[in-house]
C-alpha cells in the first residue's frame with residue numbers, strides 16, 4: 201500500500217516512519233548484496249536499485265534518495281575493494297558505482313512520479329465513489345418523492361374532484377361539508393408542496409434565513425394560534441411553561457413557527473382524544489431551549505434513531521403523513537446553528553427539544569443582524 205501523508209497531526213510520526221523504513225530498506229539491500237559478493241558487481245548493484253525503487257514508490261522521492269545514498273556510500277565502503285571509497289577507487293570499479301548513482305536517482309524520480317500518479321488516481325477513485333453514492337442517493341430520493349407526490353397528491357386531488365362533483369350534481373345538499381373537505385385537501389396539497397420545496401432548499405444549502413429579534417412568548421403564542429383549532433377538535437389542552445420569556449431570540453420567525461407547527465402538529469396527530477401538551481422554554485447560556493412534551497404513544501427505542509430521516513415513518517402511523525416534518529424541523533434548527541433532539545419512551549409520550557441562538561449584545565465592531573438576511 202502506498203503510504204500517503206494525509207493527516208497533519210501524524211506528520212512527525214509519518215515522517216519518521218517513511219525515512220526510517222527508507223534507511224531499513226537501504227541497510228537490507230546492503231546485507232543482501234553480501235550474498236552476491238562473489239558475482240558480477242553489476243548484478244549485485246541491482247539489489248540496491250530495487251530497494252531505491254521500493255522506497256520511492258512507497259514513501260516518495262526523498263526517502264528514495266536517502267536509500268540510494270545509504271547504498272551508494274555504505275555499499276562503497278563495504279564492498280568497493282580495495283579503496284572502500286568511490287571517489288578514489290580505480291577507474292573500472294568506480295564506474296559501476298557512479299552508474300548506480302545515476303540510475304538510482306533516475307529510478308527515484310520516475311517511481312516518485314508514478315507514486316504521485318497512483319495517489320492522484322486513488323483520490324479520484326474515492327471522489328468518484330462518493331459522487332456515485334451521492335448520485336445513487338439522489339436517484340433514490342427522486343423516486344421516493346415521485347412515489348409520495350403521486351400517492352398523496354392524487355389522494356387529495358381525488359377528494360377534491362369527488363367533493364366538487366357532489367356539489368355540482370346535488371344542488372339540495374348542504375355545501376358546507378364538501379367545501380370543508382375540498383379546503384382541507386387543498387391545504388394538505390399545499391403543505392406537501394411547501395415541505396418538498398423546503399427540503400429542496402435545505403439540500404441545496406439555499407435555505408435563506410431572514411433574521412430578526414423575537415421573544416420566546418411571541419413565537420409560542422403565534423404558533424399556538426395556528427394549532428389551537430386542531431387541538432380543540434381533539435379536546436387536547438396545550439400549556440405554556442416559559443421562563444425568561446422576554447429574552448430576545450435571533451431567528452427567522454415564520455420558519456420557527458413551522459418548527460412549532462410540525463412538532464405540535466405531530467403531538468396532536470399522534471395523541472388520542474384528550475390529553476395535555478406542554479411547551480416549555482428557558483434560556484441556557486447563549487441559547488434558548490424550547491421543548492414540546494406530549495402524552496402520545498411515544499417512540500420505541502429502535503425507531504428513535506430514524507425519526508429525523510426523510511420519509512421515515514413508523515409503520516402503523518404511516519397513513520398519517522409523509523414523513524417529512526421532522527427532517528424539515530432539523531434542517532431549520534440547524535440553519536439557525538441550533539440542535540434538535542428527542543426523549544421518548546414507548547407508551548409514555550415524547551418530548552422534543554430544540555435550541556435557538558439568543559440575540560447577542562451588539563458590540564461597536566459587530567454589525568447588527570436584526571432584519572438581516574443569512575443564507576444557511
Ligand SMILES: Nc1ncnc2c1ncn2[C@@H]1O[C@H](COP(=O)(O)OP(=O)(O)OP(=O)(O)O)[C@@H](O)[C@H]1O
Pocket residue numbers: 395462466467470494496497498499507512513514517518520521522523524525526527550
Ligand atoms: N410526537 C410524536 N409521537 C409519536 N411518534 C412521533 C411523534 N413525532 C413523530 N413521530 C414519529 O416520527 C415519524 C416522522 O415524523 P414526521 O413529522 O417527520 O413525519 P409525519 O408526521 O409522519 O409526516 P409529515 O410531517 O410529513 O406530515 C412519524 O411518522 C411518527 O412515527
Ligand SMILES: [Mg+2]
Pocket residue numbers: 462465466521524525526
Ligand atoms: Mg409530522
